[in-house]
Amino acid sequence: MSSSAKKPTDRVSWVWHGVYALVILAIGASLYFASKRIDYSWHWERLPEYVISTEGEEIRASFDGFVEISEDGKTLTMTEMKGSGRETFSGFSQVLVGQGDLVFQNDVLARKPGIRPGPLLIGLWLTLKISAISLVFALPLGLIAGLGRVARNPAARNLATTYVEIIRGTPLLVQIFIFYFFIGTVLQLSAFTAGVAALSVFTGAYVAEIVRAGIEGVARGQMEAARSLGMSYPQSMRYVILPQALRKTLPPLTGQFINLIKDSSLVSVMALTDLTKAGREVVSSTFSPFEVWFSVAILYLLLTGSLSLLVRRLEKRLAHD
Amino acid sequence: MTDRNPKLLIEANGVSKQFANGTQALKNVSLTVERGEVLCIIGPSGSGKSTLLRTLNALEEISEGDIQVNGHSVHNRKVDLNRLRTQVGMVFQQFNLFPHMTALENVMLAPLKVLKQPEAEVRARAEQLLAKVGLADKAQSHPAQLSGGQQQRVAIARALAMKPSIMLFDEPTSALDPEMVGEVLEVMKALALEGMTMCVVTHEMGFARAVAHRVLFMDHGEIVYQDAPAAFFDAPRNERLKTFLGQILKN
Secondary structure, X not given: OOOOOOOHHHHHHHHHHHHHHHHHHHHHHHHHHHHHHOOOOOOHHHOHHHHEEOOOOEEEOOXXXXXXXXXXXXXXXXXXXXXXXXXXXXXXXXXXXXXXXXXXXXXXXXXXXXXXXXXXXXXXXXXXXXXXXXXXXXXXXXHHHHHHHHOOOHHHHHHHHXXXXXXXXXXXXXXXXXXXXXXXXHOOOOHHHHHHHHHHHHHHHHHHHHHHHHHHHOOHHHHHHHHHOOOOHHHHHXXXXXXXXXXXXXXXXXXXXXXXXXXXXXXXXXXXXXHHHHHHHHHHHHOOHHHHHHHHHHHHHHHHHHHHHHHHHHHHHHHHO | OOOOOOOEEEEEEEEEEEOOOOOEEEXXXXXXXXXXXXXXXXXXXXXOXXXXXXXXXXXXXXXXXXXXXXXXXXXXXXXXXXXXXXOEEEEXXXXXXXXXXXXXXXXXXXXXXXXXXXXXXHHHHHHHHHHHOOOHHHOOOOHHHOXXXXXXXXXXXXXXOOOOOEEEEEOOOOOOOHHHHHHHHHHHHHHHXXXXXXXXXXXXXXXXXXXXXXXXXXXXXXXXXXXXXXXXXXXXXXXXXXXXXXXXXXX
């Protein structure tokens, strides 16, 4: 009997869930009608091809030469124009050249069947890759700088503070330009390396502040107890303070990694085809900016959303320990 | 130090300490503790008794004076403070157990990492020590799962694991619920009976009277009076101490 009787708070909360749904619907509807008014023809059907391509892999000529197709149409042979090189292809589903055609290096000869990632997915992969690699470098960098921030040694403390202040006081876009044009040129870095370096150094400064807050959040008595047992400062940090501090920093670190994924969109200014740059390229070949940017946003959300879900699980497991 | 008395474990001479805000925490304090002696320090809050205790293992720096522990000058920059601290066990008011470790791991950490002793040996001794403080069955518990009294007993075992030659207790029962004070004092009493050298800052007058060899009264950063417990409590020959004891008895 009591199980069927609803508490009044349940009813109230359902009302507010309804309000939430209504507001979301209203925003969606107004977007829809607004787009109706501005004479824009939606072509969502063009989009999937750019996420997962069904066009298949392209077979390209590796030198200038003439095409020769076998009678059954299953093999294609290339003969080099100025030389004796020969090349034979098979296993394709569609031939894009004719018998005896003269083709040049890198021309598309045929297509193999199958699906492969489209430009948006390839861009997403680069975004994930550059963010993950940057995180791998940013964590130790931030840990060292964070330890420097709480160190008693003035050299360590001032160096760490200078680093954090400079990085937090300048826009990431400017830092990326400096890394790409100045440091990248001096050290001959590739665009990808420069991008990873810029993002690592940028994120490291924020990680340093997170680590510092975590260390300062550990009770003072912990360090005293460790030192009173004869442990050195590094030993106390390693075995007593950091294990407690790092557990507390997990939620803000996740937030920082999510920021990193979003900030990585700025590397698209240096000829790296990340998700954002891929979006721009797809816009220029489809002329469907609205659909593309909505899709790009959803792909970013997928990445960041699954990450925060993952960490929430991890936190729950740590809390049970 | 050729002229020092080998019986003296702690020898503090003319120790003064001024905090950064100008407060004079210790004024020209001199103190000796012999091997095997149990010394209780009492006094009103803010009298500098905890500060004095904390200068003995250099958790607090001093402005003037000299403190010798086992013949080593504690506040000399050249002394290996970490090694010296292994000989001075400390028990804190707030227990300060490491919350991310089990009771057993708390006890084992310093012998493993500082003394680099083999793990099997350290584990065996840690289990013995936990049994000694009556917590053999709590070895795998984390501090959050233990009562205050149990935590403080683990903290005592943790300090003993380093085989110190002296134990410092900084108000070890002040953060405890009244019903748990007894179990901690029992452990300390047993330790005193074994001949451990102890300095105990405390408000437990009953403990001081029963266990201490000497009781010391501090007020305003000075050692005002010291005597054997019977004389100290029953016939104090000092007005400030009389007033203090009178206030305590009233409560």
